[in-house]
Structures are given as C-alpha cells and as structure tokens.
Amino acid sequence: MTEQPAPRAEGAAEAPGLSRAQRRLRSERRILEAARELFARQGFERTTIRAVAAAAGVDPALVMQHFGSKQGLFTQAVRVAVPESPAAQARDQEQVVDALLGSLGLKLDGLPASSLAMMRSMLTHPEAAAHAREVLEAQISGLAEATAGPEARARAALLMSITVGVAVCHQLLALDSLRGTPQDRLAALLRPALRALLDEDPG
C-alpha cells in the first residue's frame, strides 16, 4: 500500500472550478472505478472499504457517506443495465454464432470491470449470484428468440453456459492451456461446436 497516494477528503482545493455537485459526482465515479477493479480482482469478501478508499485517493468516511456500506458499494459497482443478448439482432444461425463468438472475444480481450466483479463473486455472494442469474436468463431469452426451433431455450442456456465456462476458465482461472492458445484459434475451434448446438436435429 505504500505506493498509494495519501487519502484526501472531497474538497474544493484540488478542483476549484467545479461546483459541489460536480465534485460529488466526480468522487463517486472515482470510488466506483476503484471498487470495480478491487471486487473484480479479489471478490466481495476480501475487498475492504479502506482499500477502495486508498485506491480512489479519498477518505474511507467519504466512501461510507456516498454508498452507506460495502454492500451498497458492491451493488452500485456491479449493477449495470442488463445488456441485450449479443444475438438478439441475428437473422440466421451463422449470425448467431458470429454474435456469440464476438461477445466471447470481447470477454477474452478484457471484460468490463463491472462484469468481472460480478463473475468473480457470483459463486460466493448472494447478490452477485442473483445479478448473474438475471443477466444470464435475459440473454438466454434473447438468444432463444433469435434461434427459435425445438428446445430453443435449452439450447440457448447451453450456449450461454459455454461462454460462461470459457470466460471463467480463461479470464478468472487463467488456465495455461487456454491462455497459451491465440484467441482466433479458440474461436475457430469453438465455432463448429456452437453451430452444432443450433442445429435442429441433434437426435
């Protein structure tokens, strides 16, 4: 922690041109960014208000004043609008596969910190789990609508499970066997598997 800047209170001194409301917004944003990074790296339980405050360069009391509690901070940090299913706009099976691989590519390139923070804690923190369920079921619904066909919802759920599995193993567990393979090869190898899940006659 020695390289952290010394905590400072939310004051007019460093930003004399800003109104009180603007300064408030600015420090909220800075705290949320720091919180997302720490929650993403180490999960809910291991992240402290003190560490977030230090990373944001503010006083811990200011974090409490803005967010009430670590739980309140976490809620704000992971709660983003539920993203539309990447495949909702797809017009055929190949576009669905492209959309899924595209969203997975984004995931492997670096998920947004809010998503990483949610995924990191989704197995151990009830609120992160509830939010993960909500996001995944919404994406499954969009995907099922785009794909239609028999058992569309089960297929969509399995497709989302595959992207969760690859993101967890690649981003959160950082398995060498995945990290050591270029992303375009991972996508090329996955493509026929995703396609197979969309085929109408799996037997």
Add this chain to the structure above:
Amino acid sequence: MTEQPAPRAEGAAEAPGLSRAQRRLRSERRILEAARELFARQGFERTTIRAVAAAAGVDPALVMQHFGSKQGLFTQAVRVAVPESPAAQARDQEQVVDALLGSLGLKLDGLPASSLAMMRSMLTHPEAAAHAREVLEAQISGLAEATAGPEARARAALLMSITVGVAVCHQLLALDSLRGTPQDRLAALLRPALRALLDEDPG
C-alpha cells in the same frame, strides 16, 4: 442454529468400544464431512469454524486441535486425489464424448461435496483456485492424450471449459433454463457440440 445438536467434546463416553486413535479418526471424518457441506454451500469466507463444529456436533476447540485453522480445514476438505480424466481410457472419439457426458451427468446429479466446495470458492479463494487449476489442467492433459489430432490441447481445454460452464450454471447458479430441462435432453443437445470440438478439421 437451534436445531443443531449441542457441541460435545471428543470423549470416550459415547463410543466406549473405540480406542483413542479410532475416536480421533472418527471425529476428524465427521468434521471434514460437515466442512465440505458448508464450504460447498456458502464458500470459504462465509463458513466459520463454529458452524462446522456445530454441524459436526463437536466443540470448536476440537476443530482447531485437528486442523489448526480454517485454512487448514479447507485444504483437507477440498484436497482429494486428482481424478483421472474421464476420457483417459477412451479408444475413439465417440467414447471420449460418452466419457465427458458421463462425467457431466455425474456432476449434474450431484457433485461430491469436495468438488462442490472447491468450485464454490475457486473464483475467490487462492487455494481453491490453485487446486481447480491443477485438477483441470490434469484432466485437460489426459483428454488431449486421448484425443490427439491437431491442437489437441486447445480442444481439450475448451471441452473442459464447457463442462465447467455447464456445471457452474446448473449446479452453482442453478439457472432455471437448465434446471427445467431433463438431463438426458441436455446431454443429447450437447453431444453434437462436443463431437464437433473433436473433429479434426474445424477450418
């Protein structure tokens, strides 16, 4: 906690026919079983020595005496022999697919508590993450050997990622879209996807 039996010390009173060493082994086993269930349900951080002791019907001091710390208890609870890759004995592609679906079926029917305990904490607890990596990489090696072919290791890593994703979404997140589908249908829908990952020419 009111329905828990009152904690009791490791004594000769309740098992007069057993030697001291046998009683010790017996209470160790009982503590480990209780620990696996609690770690599996709520993860490392939220599990307390006190709750494990209550569930095992022993005094918390006895848990400390046996395992030294919550960390020591966790290590013993999740550390089982690394299981052989389910596909290591397979002689052709279809047997590999069968083995993978078989092991996934076991996972969906109820993973052993030690595996659930490891998976539950693998994203937030360093030791669970290290153990998960070790188990997964060992299984990937076995699978890559069994499948051979170009990019065997990357394919094997993706196959394991798929089983991790389905197990996480079905067992730990309990997504309705998966829970609402009979297991044999999930297996039937997954089969062509696994097969496709084993095909030698994905383009």
